[in-house]
Amino acid sequence: MDWETLAKELATPTDSKIVLLVIDGLGGLPRNGKTELETAQTTNLDRLALRGCCGVTDPVFMGITPGSGPAHLGLFGYDPVKYQLGRGILEALGSDVEVRQGDLVARGNFATLRDGLIVDRRAGRIPTSECERLVGLLNKALAGRPGAEVTLFAGKEHRFVARFRTEGLGDCLTDADPQKDHKPRVPAKAEAPGSEKAAGIINAFLDDVVAILKDEPTANAALLRGFSLQPSIPQMPELCSLKPAAIANYPMYKGLAKLIGMATYKVGAETKDLFDTLEAHWAEHDFFYVHFKKTDAAGEDGNFEAKVKAIEEIDSFVPRIEALKPDVLVVTADHSTPALMHGHSFHPNPFLLVAETALPDNTGVFTERECVQGSLGRFRSIFAMPLMLGHAGKLKKFGA
Amino acid sequence: MDWETLAKELATPTDSKIVLLVIDGLGGLPRNGKTELETAQTTNLDRLALRGCCGVTDPVFMGITPGSGPAHLGLFGYDPVKYQLGRGILEALGSDVEVRQGDLVARGNFATLRDGLIVDRRAGRIPTSECERLVGLLNKALAGRPGAEVTLFAGKEHRFVARFRTEGLGDCLTDADPQKDHKPRVPAKAEAPGSEKAAGIINAFLDDVVAILKDEPTANAALLRGFSLQPSIPQMPELCSLKPAAIANYPMYKGLAKLIGMATYKVGAETKDLFDTLEAHWAEHDFFYVHFKKTDAAGEDGNFEAKVKAIEEIDSFVPRIEALKPDVLVVTADHSTPALMHGHSFHPNPFLLVAETALPDNTGVFTERECVQGSLGRFRSIFAMPLMLGHAGKLKKFGA
Numbered sequence: 001m002d003w004e005t006l007a008k009e010l011a012t013p014t015d016s017k018i019v020l021l022v023i024d025g026l027g028g029l030p031r032n033g034k035t036e037l038e039t040a041q042t043t044n045l046d047r048l049a050l051r052g053c054c055g056v057t058d059p060v061f062m063g064i065t066p067g068s069g070p071a072h073l074g075l076f077g078y079d080p081v082k083y084q085l086g087r088g089i090l091e092a093l094g095s096d097v098e099v100r101q102g103d104l105v106a107r108g109n110f111a112t113l114r115d116g117l118i119v120d121r122r123a124g125r126i127p128t129s130e131c132e133r134l135v136g137l138l139n140k141a142l143a144g145r146p147g148a149e150v151t152l153f154a155g156k157e158h159r160f161v162a163r164f165r166t167e168g169l170g171d172c173l174t175d176a177d178p179q180k181d182h183k184p185r186v187p188a189k190a191e192a193p194g195s196e197k198a199a200g201i202i203n204a205f206l207d208d209v210v211a212i213l214k215d216e217p218t219a220n221a222a223l224l225r226g227f228s229l230q231p232s233i234p235q236m237p238e239l240c241s242l243k244p245a246a247i248a249n250y251p252m253y254k255g256l257a258k259l260i261g262m263a264t265y266k267v268g269a270e271t272k273d274l275f276d277t278l279e280a281h282w283a284e285h286d287f288f289y290v291h292f293k294k295t296d297a298a299g300e301d302g303n304f305e306a307k308v309k310a311i312e313e314i315d316s317f318v319p320r321i322e323a324l325k326p327d328v329l330v331v332t333a334d335h336s337t338p339a340l341m342h343g344h345s346f347h348p349n350p351f352l353l354v355a356e357t358a359l360p361d362n363t364g365v366f367t368e369r370e371c372v373q374g375s376l377g378r379f380r381s382i383f384a385m386p387l388m389l390g391h392a393g394k395l396k397k398f399g400a
Numbered sequence: 401m402d403w404e405t406l407a408k409e410l411a412t413p414t415d416s417k418i419v420l421l422v423i424d425g426l427g428g429l430p431r432n433g434k435t436e437l438e439t440a441q442t443t444n445l446d447r448l449a450l451r452g453c454c455g456v457t458d459p460v461f462m463g464i465t466p467g468s469g470p471a472h473l474g475l476f477g478y479d480p481v482k483y484q485l486g487r488g489i490l491e492a493l494g495s496d497v498e499v500r501q502g503d504l505v506a507r508g509n510f511a512t513l514r515d516g517l518i519v520d521r522r523a524g525r526i527p528t529s530e531c532e533r534l535v536g537l538l539n540k541a542l543a544g545r546p547g548a549e550v551t552l553f554a555g556k557e558h559r560f561v562a563r564f565r566t567e568g569l570g571d572c573l574t575d576a577d578p579q580k581d582h583k584p585r586v587p588a589k590a591e592a593p594g595s596e597k598a599a600g601i602i603n604a605f606l607d608d609v610v611a612i613l614k615d616e617p618t619a620n621a622a623l624l625r626g627f628s629l630q631p632s633i634p635q636m637p638e639l640c641s642l643k644p645a646a647i648a649n650y651p652m653y654k655g656l657a658k659l660i661g662m663a664t665y666k667v668g669a670e671t672k673d674l675f676d677t678l679e680a681h682w683a684e685h686d687f688f689y690v691h692f693k694k695t696d697a698a699g700e701d702g703n704f705e706a707k708v709k710a711i712e713e714i715d716s717f718v719p720r721i722e723a724l725k726p727d728v729l730v731v732t733a734d735h736s737t738p739a740l741m742h743g744h745s746f747h748p749n750p751f752l753l754v755a756e757t758a759l760p761d762n763t764g765v766f767t768e769r770e771c772v773q774g775s776l777g778r779f780r781s782i783f784a785m786p787l788m789l790g791h792a793g794k795l796k797k798f799g800a
Contacts, residue, residue: 029757029759030759030760035759056775056777060406060798061403061783061786062776062779062783062786062787062790063783063785063786063787063788063789063790063791063795064406064410064786064790064795064798065790065795065796065797065798066797066798066799067797067798067799067800068800069799069800070798070799080798080799081402081405081406084799085799085800087800090800338757341757343797344797345757346787346790346791346795347757347759368759368775369759369761369762369775372761372774372775372777373773377777377778378776378777378778378779
């Protein structure tokens with residue numbers, strides 16, 4: 001896959017505009033013979049399918065079920081096997097924590113330490129308000145501390161994100177977590193040269209936490225795991241000569257978009273807010289990634305009907321995209337989430353591309369099985385980006 | 401292709417069971433408009449095609465005709481270009497010769513030596529019984545000889561397999577074979593450092609053969625070619641977290657399966673013996689490779705009718721697999737063997753997968769041309785393994 005090399009050589013700025021609508025977890029499996037998408041009434045998507053060309057995409061390759069991180073990276077043209085995002089960075093992105101180049105982040109738990117043993121790795125699942133109080137207390141006590149700037153961000157119940165900010169941190173580190181209850185605390189250990197400094201800072205921080213929280217009844221220690229630096233990923237504006245924007249209201253997707261250089265906006269929680277934001281910033285960008293979450297959430301819940309409804313809801317907003325007259329409109333998913341499987345799956349994603357330069361393939365209904373018959377065939381998600389840019393006239397000829 | 405890396409990371413043992421039925425050389429070409437598979441009455445396979453999803457696979461890539469070794473390696477998830485099996489090792493496997501790590505094997509011929517020239521490289525194609533007598537005589541004479549343990553295994557007519565067993569043997573060696581009649585004997589030569597010891601042992605052995613057989617009228621010398629060590633291939637049980645078994649009655653396929661760590665069983669020569677063995681060992685394994693040879697043999701013979709009959713025969717045994725209720729059943733081939741071509745070909749293989757998690761694609765007839773329209777599309781055989789493991793729930797999610 002030489003897309004990155006070719007992108008740098010061929011991508012060129014133009015006035016044309018691309019909209020990539022990601023209906024998260026769209027693909028499904030049949031109940032009574034019909035998938036969620038086949039069951040849903042999708043008048044607008046069906047009309048687009050007739051005008052455009054269809055296919056199906058594999059986020060990684062056949063059989064591999066991707067997390068949201070790798071699935072989105074693929075869609076944006078980044079090889080998800082080459083760019084693996086650590087758990088810590090994804091948790092930080094998902095918690096709307098600002099992460100800069102060089103920052104080291106980790107997932108944290110408050111825990112109960114008694115007689116030198118971690119007796120409860122989740123500190124009795126303290127309420128979120130307790131977690132927020134402890135995080136506030138620690139951030140205050142740790143402020144101005146030498147070595148590194150350490151900031152905690154409260155999550156749900158006993159969870160938090162820790163961010164270490166200073167020069168020269170590495171992330172080849174073992175978890176500072178005994179993994180099981182009734183074991184002593186374990187320090188983070190550097191697994192490669194270049195991570196020793198980070199290990200020292202982390203372990204001093206963990207000792208400080210125990211000292212500061214010594215009078216707390218249950219949450220009197222912290223565990224950290226999934227240490228990760230912000231990964232070094234080529235930035236989409238330079239790689240693809242684009243001014244890209246992410247229109248998403250879930251922190252994880254905004255964070256991931258930020259990571260690759262997309263502009264992000266504050267978007268309300270309602271579906272209509274996505275399209276208000278899209279319209280408001282239409283003049284400023286030439287690539288818009290619009291993320292719709294409800295389909296995936298319903299699939300994860302195993303709620304077939306809710307997923308059908310979510311599909312019908314997003315379908316009803318499609319005319320608002322059409323009214324903007326994008327040069328290229330792609331409707332697809334990051335991965336499949338069949339309600340019958342209660343989770344992500346390895347099934348390919350329906351893919352629909354509408355553009356003046358698309359050869360219509362007479363797909364009259366936008367479904368998994370109709371897309372299989374489409375003229376784009378079955379391809380890896382990583383090719384979606386060159387395909388969109390090509391149809392938008394944003395790629396120069398390769399060679400003479 | 402990062403399947404090996406991902407396999408190690410994602411594969412996880414479960415109770416689910418996979419059956420991979422390989423109908424050797426299944427794909428064909430039409431006579432009077434219909435291929436062998438299109439001509440055959442395959443009620444059972446057609447019924448499965450309706451329930452499952454179909455596609456076609458390329459063993460290596462388009463246009464490449466594979467031998468049985470590479471074709472099977474691909475199906476098992478090993479890149480056939482990365483893992484090339486020497487002729488000697490395939491011959492040894494095909495002759496049911498036990499090969500251990502470090503053993504050096506080669507294909508051998510008895511030949512006629514006269515006045516310092518090899519006048520007949522096949523020793524007048526001596527009868528197999530003669531070959532067996534000579535092999536017995538040599539094994540006896542060579543026993544306990546210093547340097548290496550050398551054992552010969554009689555093949556058909558003038559052919560045999562030689563196995564050299566000692567430490568430090570290399571296989572970068574030229575053939576000890578003049579390739580043409582009326583040339584002098586040629587010694588094996590080391591082509592890279594590390595193979596000199598092997599060359600010395602081989603050439604001393606070849607001299608010994610001439611000394612021992614000096615009174616034989618025709619078969620009084622030996623030629624060796626295709627020197628190969630057992631290749632180092634990741635073992636399927638570790639790579640894929642499987643307990644795999646090969647149900648095959650031809651030595652070559654059993655040998656290949658052993659090479660990648662599959663359990664093998666003694667299986668009778670009849671087709672029903674395959675299924676008796678499958679049933680007998682059903683509880684012990686979670687991956688079963690069942691190999692049916694007759695289709696390929698008929699194709700090689702150019703016998704269209706025999707191939708049609710063989711397809712109908714294997715179809716009639718399909719219900720015995722279904723009765724075992726595998727979680728994933730795949731029916732496909734290693735490569736195509738069109739009767740019209742009298743040999744292996746580069747045509748893609750029909751591929752059918754049945755599982756609860758398969759999105760049925762309404763393929764009502766299992767044929768080459770129907771499979772092309774199937775929802776799996778056209779893919780390299782190497783993806784069959786992740787696809788089967790994914791459908792069997794044996795792969796963890798990739799990334800978060």
